[in-house]
Amino acid sequence: MAISNGNKRTHPLQPLSDVEISRAREILLQEHGDDAQLFFRSTHLEEPARADLVRFLVAEHGDHETAEAALEASLPRLVRCSYDVIRATKDHQLTDTVVDLHSGTVFRKTEHPAASQSGYTMPEFAAFQDVCVSSDMFKEALEEFDIPPNFTISIDPWPYGGLDPDEDVPRYMQGLVFARDASKENLDSNHYAYPLPIIPVMDFVHKKMIRIDRLATGGSGDPLTPPDRGTTPKKLFSKSKAAEYVPELLDRPLRTDMKPINIVQPEGASFTVQDEHLVEWQKWRFRLGFTPREGAVLHDLCYDGRPIFLRLSFSEMTVPYGDPRPPFHRKQAFDFGDGGCGRAANNLSLGCDCLGAIHYFDAWVANSEGKPTLAKNVVCLHEQDNGIGWKHTNFRTDRAVVTRLRELVVQFIVTLANYEYVFAYKLDTAGGITLETRATGIVSVVAIDDGKTSAYGNVVAPGVLAQNHQHIFAVRMDPAMDSYEAGVTNVVLEESHPLPKDPKTNPYGNGYGIRRNPVTRATYTDAEPKLNRTVKLENREKKNEISGKNVGYKFIPSATQLMLADPDSIQAARAPFARHHLWVTGHRDGELWAAGEFTNQSRKEVGGVQSMVKRGDWFVQEGIENFGADWKNGPTNGDDTSDKGRLSSPVVWNVFGLTHNPRVEDWPVMPVEIHQIHIRPADFFTSNPALDVPSAKNDTSVLVSCCGKEEPKKEEPRPSTPPKETKESSTEESTQATPVSHLQGAGPDISPKNVGSPNGTTREKKRLSTTLTGLFGRKKG
Incomplete structure (x- = not known):
C-alpha cells in the first residue's frame, strides 16, 4: 500500500515527513541489529527514476485517476539514508541504504570505500570543539602567544581539504582559530577581528588531535613557511581594532534619516500553496522539494500547463583560496558537498529576510540518531515588484501603457561559518526564470604581521589579512521543453557572427549571421560574449506557429572568471567543473552533483560532470523517431556497463563565479555580491505572454517635494481624447496621463x-x- 496522509496518497515528489523518517530509521535498526551503532549523516527522499516519474507526471497532468493508479502500481516511496556503521572495533563504515517504506524492506545498500568521505554534520563540529578544548597539544600551542587576559578563544571548524599526493588519512577536520574580546560582555562581538596563526587538525574517527599547523604571518617577499618558534611568547593584538557589526556594538550611530518602505498587499498574496508543496502563481506551477545537500529544489516547473524543467537546482559551489602558503594550498570548501546547504539553511524571520505577504516552508531532517527534527521556516515564498515589465508610448496620441514586472521568489539562506549565501529562484509574469545567488557574511581572514601587506590578499584591519579566493557555482537544469517525453529536448549553441562584405549579399557590411550548433554528444564549452553565445533548449518536434522555429527557452552563460588554480593543482583536480561555463551531459538517475558525490577530502573529482562527459553519451541517433519514455536508458556501447556512453536525454549545467579579491569595504561584513542567470522564453509563446498583465495605476504612490516632504495629492490631468479612429481602452487605469x-x-x-x-x-x-x-x-x- 502507498504511504498515505489520512485518505490521501503521498505525491512521489513530496518531501519526507517525520513519520517517514522515523519509519526509515526503524527499518535500518532492524537490518543492522544490536551489535552495530549507526551514526546518521543524512536522510532524504530517493526521487523516482526519471522514466517512472515522467509516466506519472503525464498521467497527473491529464487523467488524475490514471495518475493515482500509476502512483500505486509503480512508484514505491523510497528513502535514502547515509550513515556510519560503528562496530566494536570503532571503525566507521560509510553506508548508503535505500529503504522501501511500502514494503518495509531494504531496496539497495552500498558500502563505500574508506576514501569516500561524506559531508560533515553538526555533531562533528561540536566534537571538534570538545577535542580542542581538552587537548594538551592545543593548549601548548596557545602558550606560544601572549594573548590579552580579556580574550577568549573561538574555533571555526573547516573541511580538511584535498589530500596531498602522499597523504592517506582517515576522516580529518581542521579549525581556524580566533579570539573574542570578552570584556564587551556580548557573545556577538566579532571574533574574526583577532585571528591566531595556528590550525589544529583532528582525527574524527579516533577523536584525537593529531597536529597543530603553524601559519606564516609575513607579507610580500617573506617565506611561504613560518619562522622557527622562539622561546618568548609572541604578543598578539597590540594594534588590533574591534570590527563590530551588531548594532549595539557599532562605533558609529545608526542612520536616522531612513524612512520605512513597506510592502503592502491589502488583498493578500496572488499565489496558492496546495498539498503543502504545490505552488501555483500567474500560470506558473511547480512542486517545491528540499534536500539536506541542495536546499530548495524546483520540480515539474510548468507554465500554463506546459512543462519547462523536470528539475531545477543549485548543485555545487567550490571556494578555492589563492594563498600558496601551506596549509592554505588545501583551503577549498565545497559548501554543498562538504557541509550541505539544506542542513545549514537559516530559520527565516518574518519582516527581515523576506518582505510582503510571506509563506514559509518547513523541512523535516534527521539528526545523528536518525530521528526527525523540524527545521522551521527554511524556505520563504513571496512576490516582489521588479520595476517596469513593459511599456510603450504612442507619441502620436500622447498615450502610454505601462505594466510592472512582478516576480514570485523562492528563497533560502545558508550560513556556513563566516559566509552567508542567499539562493533564489524567481519566476516572472513574462514567462522568465531567474536564478540568483548573493554572497555576504564575513570574509575568511588570517593573521598578518603589523605593518605588512601581502600579494595573497588585502589587509582589511591591523593584523588581519582577507585572503584572495573565488566562489564558483554550478546550477543543474533537467529540461523538459514543452514535453515530458524523453529525448525531445534539444540543446543548441547559437552564435552571432559578422558577415564579410559581399556585393550581392552584404554590400554595406552591416549584416551579421546566426550560426546554430546542435549539441549531439556530451560536451563542455565556455561563454563567448564576442559571439553572444546563447544556449537554447528546444523541443525538437514542436514548431512555433508564428516563427516556424522550435519552441524553447534560452540563456546566455555569463563570462565570469573560472578557476585560477593550476590544472595540476589539488584544487583544480577536485573541481574540474569550475574550468568551463557550460557542461551538457547525458541523464542518469541519481547524478545530481557537479563535483561528484564525495567532495570531502577528495583527491580528484569522481562522478562529476567531467566523468559524465568522458563516458561519451549522445543525444541524437539517425533513424530513430520515437524514443519512448525509457529512451534515457537506451543502447550502450556493446554492454550494459554504466560508465559506457549511451543514447540519453541532455542535462545542462551552468557554471558561474565570483573572483573575490577583498576590499576594505568588505570588512567587517561584506555587502552582497549578486549574480543572476536569466532563462527566457525563445519562440515558446506566440506573443509577449505578459500582454494580459493589468496596467493598473498604483494609488499608494505619493508626490514628494525637493525637501523630502510629502505633498498633498493633486488630481492629474487626463490625457487628451484619442483620435476618433483610435479605439479607446476599456479601462482608464491603463492610460498614463502626459507620459512624456x-x-x-x-x-x-x-x-x-x-x-x-x-x-x-x-x-x-x-x-x-x-x-x-x-x-x-x-x-x-
Missing part, C-alpha cells in the same frame, strides 16, 4: 490621399504643429 515632455519619431500619421500634398486636414495640421513644437520649441508652417 517631448515627442519623437517620424511625426503624426496622415491620410494616404494627402501624402505629397501641402494641404492636409485641419486636425492633421494641428497635430503636426504640436509635434514640431515639442521637437524644436517653435511652430512651423
Whole structure:
C-alpha cells in the first residue's frame, strides 16, 4: 500500500515527513541489529527514476485517476539514508541504504570505500570543539602567544581539504582559530577581528588531535613557511581594532534619516500553496522539494500547463583560496558537498529576510540518531515588484501603457561559518526564470604581521589579512521543453557572427549571421560574449506557429572568471567543473552533483560532470523517431556497463563565479555580491505572454517635494481624447496621463490621399504643429 496522509496518497515528489523518517530509521535498526551503532549523516527522499516519474507526471497532468493508479502500481516511496556503521572495533563504515517504506524492506545498500568521505554534520563540529578544548597539544600551542587576559578563544571548524599526493588519512577536520574580546560582555562581538596563526587538525574517527599547523604571518617577499618558534611568547593584538557589526556594538550611530518602505498587499498574496508543496502563481506551477545537500529544489516547473524543467537546482559551489602558503594550498570548501546547504539553511524571520505577504516552508531532517527534527521556516515564498515589465508610448496620441514586472521568489539562506549565501529562484509574469545567488557574511581572514601587506590578499584591519579566493557555482537544469517525453529536448549553441562584405549579399557590411550548433554528444564549452553565445533548449518536434522555429527557452552563460588554480593543482583536480561555463551531459538517475558525490577530502573529482562527459553519451541517433519514455536508458556501447556512453536525454549545467579579491569595504561584513542567470522564453509563446498583465495605476504612490516632504495629492490631468479612429481602452487605469515632455519619431500619421500634398486636414495640421513644437520649441508652417 502507498504511504498515505489520512485518505490521501503521498505525491512521489513530496518531501519526507517525520513519520517517514522515523519509519526509515526503524527499518535500518532492524537490518543492522544490536551489535552495530549507526551514526546518521543524512536522510532524504530517493526521487523516482526519471522514466517512472515522467509516466506519472503525464498521467497527473491529464487523467488524475490514471495518475493515482500509476502512483500505486509503480512508484514505491523510497528513502535514502547515509550513515556510519560503528562496530566494536570503532571503525566507521560509510553506508548508503535505500529503504522501501511500502514494503518495509531494504531496496539497495552500498558500502563505500574508506576514501569516500561524506559531508560533515553538526555533531562533528561540536566534537571538534570538545577535542580542542581538552587537548594538551592545543593548549601548548596557545602558550606560544601572549594573548590579552580579556580574550577568549573561538574555533571555526573547516573541511580538511584535498589530500596531498602522499597523504592517506582517515576522516580529518581542521579549525581556524580566533579570539573574542570578552570584556564587551556580548557573545556577538566579532571574533574574526583577532585571528591566531595556528590550525589544529583532528582525527574524527579516533577523536584525537593529531597536529597543530603553524601559519606564516609575513607579507610580500617573506617565506611561504613560518619562522622557527622562539622561546618568548609572541604578543598578539597590540594594534588590533574591534570590527563590530551588531548594532549595539557599532562605533558609529545608526542612520536616522531612513524612512520605512513597506510592502503592502491589502488583498493578500496572488499565489496558492496546495498539498503543502504545490505552488501555483500567474500560470506558473511547480512542486517545491528540499534536500539536506541542495536546499530548495524546483520540480515539474510548468507554465500554463506546459512543462519547462523536470528539475531545477543549485548543485555545487567550490571556494578555492589563492594563498600558496601551506596549509592554505588545501583551503577549498565545497559548501554543498562538504557541509550541505539544506542542513545549514537559516530559520527565516518574518519582516527581515523576506518582505510582503510571506509563506514559509518547513523541512523535516534527521539528526545523528536518525530521528526527525523540524527545521522551521527554511524556505520563504513571496512576490516582489521588479520595476517596469513593459511599456510603450504612442507619441502620436500622447498615450502610454505601462505594466510592472512582478516576480514570485523562492528563497533560502545558508550560513556556513563566516559566509552567508542567499539562493533564489524567481519566476516572472513574462514567462522568465531567474536564478540568483548573493554572497555576504564575513570574509575568511588570517593573521598578518603589523605593518605588512601581502600579494595573497588585502589587509582589511591591523593584523588581519582577507585572503584572495573565488566562489564558483554550478546550477543543474533537467529540461523538459514543452514535453515530458524523453529525448525531445534539444540543446543548441547559437552564435552571432559578422558577415564579410559581399556585393550581392552584404554590400554595406552591416549584416551579421546566426550560426546554430546542435549539441549531439556530451560536451563542455565556455561563454563567448564576442559571439553572444546563447544556449537554447528546444523541443525538437514542436514548431512555433508564428516563427516556424522550435519552441524553447534560452540563456546566455555569463563570462565570469573560472578557476585560477593550476590544472595540476589539488584544487583544480577536485573541481574540474569550475574550468568551463557550460557542461551538457547525458541523464542518469541519481547524478545530481557537479563535483561528484564525495567532495570531502577528495583527491580528484569522481562522478562529476567531467566523468559524465568522458563516458561519451549522445543525444541524437539517425533513424530513430520515437524514443519512448525509457529512451534515457537506451543502447550502450556493446554492454550494459554504466560508465559506457549511451543514447540519453541532455542535462545542462551552468557554471558561474565570483573572483573575490577583498576590499576594505568588505570588512567587517561584506555587502552582497549578486549574480543572476536569466532563462527566457525563445519562440515558446506566440506573443509577449505578459500582454494580459493589468496596467493598473498604483494609488499608494505619493508626490514628494525637493525637501523630502510629502505633498498633498493633486488630481492629474487626463490625457487628451484619442483620435476618433483610435479605439479607446476599456479601462482608464491603463492610460498614463502626459507620459512624456517631448515627442519623437517620424511625426503624426496622415491620410494616404494627402501624402505629397501641402494641404492636409485641419486636425492633421494641428497635430503636426504640436509635434514640431515639442521637437524644436517653435511652430512651423
